[in-house]
Structure formats: C-alpha cells, structure tokens
Amino acid sequence: MAKVKYYYDSETLSYRKIKRKKRTTFKYALVFVVAAALFGFLFVSIAGYFIESPKERQLARELQNMELQYELLNKRMDDAIAALENVEERDNAIYRLYFEANPIPEEQRRAGFGGINRYKKYEGFDNSQLITESNKRLDILEKAIVVQSRSLDEIAKLAEDKEKFLEAIPAIQPINNVDLTRMASGYGYRTDPFTKVRKFHFGMDFTAPRGTPIYATGDGVIKRADNASTGYGNHIRIDHGFGYISLYAHLYKYNVRVNQRVKRGDLIGYVGSTGRSEAPHLHYEIFKDGERINPINFYYGNLSAEEYDILLQKASLENQSLD
Numbered sequence: 164m165a166k167v168k169y170y171y172d173s174e175t176l177s178y179r180k181i182k183r184k185k186r187t188t189f190k191y192a193l194v195f196v197v198a199a200a201l202f203g204f205l206f207v208s209i210a211g212y213f214i215e216s217p218k219e220r221q222l223a224r225e226l227q228n229m230e231l232q233y234e235l236l237n238k239r240m241d242d243a244i245a246a247l248e249n250v251e252e253r254d255n256a257i258y259r260l261y262f263e264a265n266p267i268p269e270e271q272r273r274a275g276f277g278g279i280n281r282y283k284k285y286e287g288f289d290n291s292q293l294i295t296e297s298n299k300r301l302d303i304l305e306k307a308i309v310v311q312s313r314s315l316d317e318i319a320k321l322a323e324d325k326e327k328f329l330e331a332i333p334a335i336q337p338i339n340n341v342d343l344t345r346m347a348s349g350y351g352y353r354t355d356p357f358t359k360v361r362k363f364h365f366g367m368d369f370t371a372p373r374g375t376p377i378y379a380t381g382d383g384v385i386k387r388a389d390n391a392s393t394g395y396g397n398h399i400r401i402d403h404g405f406g407y408i409s410l411y412a413h414l415y416k417y418n419v420r421v422n423q424r425v426k427r428g429d430l431i432g433y434v435g436s437t438g439r440s441e442a443p444h445l446h447y448e449i450f451k452d453g454e455r456i457n458p459i460n461f462y463y464g465n466l467s468a469e470e471y472d473i474l475l476q477k478a479s480l481e482n483q484s485l486d
C-alpha cells in the first residue's frame with residue numbers, strides 16, 4: 164500500500180493530504196531507472212575488468228596454446244636451418260670445390276630483405292615479436308633454400324660437363340698393352356732411326372705386329388683418315404673437343420670413316436708401317452690447342468700406380484724412336 168503523506172494547514176488548522184502530481188511521480192521514476200542503469204553498467208564494466216568470464220578464460224588458454232605452438236615451430240625451424248647449413252657447408256667445401264666453382268659467400272646465402280619493413284603488419288600486439296621473429300626465420304630459410312637449389316643446379320651442369328670431358332679426353336693406351344712390353348719410345352729427344360741424329364720425337368711409339376687393333380683413346384669425331392700428311396703414312400685424327408686431338412700414325416688399315424663418331428675403346432684401325440716408319444708400330448700423338456703434348460700424362464684411365472711407373476720409365480728411356 165502506498166504511503167499517504169500529510170501537511171499541516173495553518174489557515175484551516177487541520178492536516179491535509181499532500182497530493183502529488185502524476186508528472187512528478189513519473190519524473191522521479193525516470194531518474195531512478197536511469198541512475199540504476201548507469202550504476203549497473205559501471206559495476207559490470209569494472210567487475211569485468213577484474214574478473215574473467217568463462218569465455219575469456221577459454222580464449223586466454225587458446226592464446227597461450229598458440230604461443231606455445233609458435234615457439235615449438237620456431238625450434239623446428241631452427242633445426243631445419245641447421246640441417247640446411249650442413250648442406251651449405253658441404254656444398255661450399257666439397258661439391259663446389261670439386262667442380263672448381265667459387266664457394267657462395269655467407270653474405271649471399273644470408274642476404275636479408277632490405278628496404279621497407281615487411282614485418283610492419285605484425286606490430287602493435289602483445290605477441291608481435293613472436294610472430295615477427297617466426298616470419299623472419301621462415302623468410303631466411305626460404306631464401307637460403309632457393310640459393311642452395313640454384314647452386315645444385317649449377318653443380319649438376321658442371322658435373323655433366325665434367326663427365327663429358329672425362330669421357331672425351333684421351334685417357335687410355337691406344338693398343339692392348341697389358342704387359343706393358345709394347346712401349347718402344349717416348350716423347351722427347353730421341354735418335355732418329357733414319358738419320359741417327361738427336362731429334363725431338365713428338366709422340367709415343369708402341370711396337371706391335373702388323374694388323375694389331377688400335378683403339379680410340381677417348382670419345383670424339385674422326386676428323387681425318389688419310390695419308391696426306393708427310394711422314395705419318397695412313398693416319399687417323401680424332402677430335403675430342405675441349406681442344407684435344409689424338410693422332411694414330413703408320414696404319415696398315417682403317418676401321419672408321421671421316422666424321423664418324425667414336426667412343427673410347429672403339430676399334431679404329433690396325434697397326435702397320437706406312438709412311439716414315441722403320442718397322443710395324445703405332446706412333447701416337449696428343450694435341451692440346453694445336454700443341455703436341457706428352458701422351459704419358461694421359462694414361463691414368465686403366466693403369467695402376469705401379470703400372471704407370473713402369474710405363475713412365477720405359478717412355479723416358481733415351482733410345483731410338485721408330486718414328
């Protein structure tokens with residue numbers, strides 16, 4: 164029941180009821196409701212600042228978990244970078260060295276990203292540093308992998324070239340000489356068999372009966388198979404590329420045609436005594452960039468160190484050449 168208030172009327176000397184206007188009542192009610200709402204809002208706001216809601220607790224846990232996962236990912240990236248560093252080290256110290264390519268300097272492998280701050284978008288949060296660091300690591304890793312990959316492409320190309328080079332250069336003896344008894348005369352000053360004068364002998368002589376097979380000493384193309392050069396008689400020249408040409412002289416017969424492609428070990432002709440020759444033998448020469456060089460340096464293909472020594476001794480004997 165609503166309270167009834169009275170006032171004392173001094174004119175009529177009696178108590179009279181106070182009549183409140185409806186408007187006033189409404190005004191009071193409105194003020195009360197607004198004040199209560201304001202107070203409530205303030206209270207919830209302040210309490211919310213100090214007390215977490217279940218949803219906030221859940222979000223905080225998720226954030227914590229994410230940070231932990233970020234740190235674990237960073238550790239794994241460190242491991243990946245370390246593994247790559249190991250490959251880079253081998254790349255510089257072994258592969259590139261072996262193929263005579265310059266090592267890639269550290270600065271080039273670890274070149275950063277200059278100019279604008281590409282990590283600006285991660286700034287302004289509690290975990291900005293963690294996210295920025297992770298991204299930096301990943302960028303370094305990606306870039307280093309690209310550099311390493313390019314290096315391996317280069318190595319693969321060099322290896323292919325080297326393989327071709329090793330197959331091409333004259334690297335075996337031109338006739339079957341397992342017991343090494345066929346080396347008759349080496350490269351250097353020798354007595355000329357015809358004039359008996361000391362003269363430079365630009366090749367190696369292998370004695371062998373007429374008809375003994377002669378083999379290509381490296382891959383290449385037959386450039387000549389004729390007797391149009393003075394002294395050599397029937398002879399073959401193989402162009403091996405890389406500036407190398409091998410020459411086989413005093414042949415009895417050819418087993419190849421000009422422009423034919425040959426592999427190391429292919430039978431190209433037979434020993435004879437055509438041209439300026441004293442007895443059946445093979446005169447063998449190697450040209451490098453147009454200069455005749457000592458073939459003894461090229462027999463590593465199928466000789467042991469000991470065999471090579473024996474051949475070297477025989478080739479350096481100051482005897483008479485067969486020309």
Ligand SMILES: [Zn+2]
Pocket residue numbers: 364366367368445446447484485486
């Ligand atoms: Zn000779």
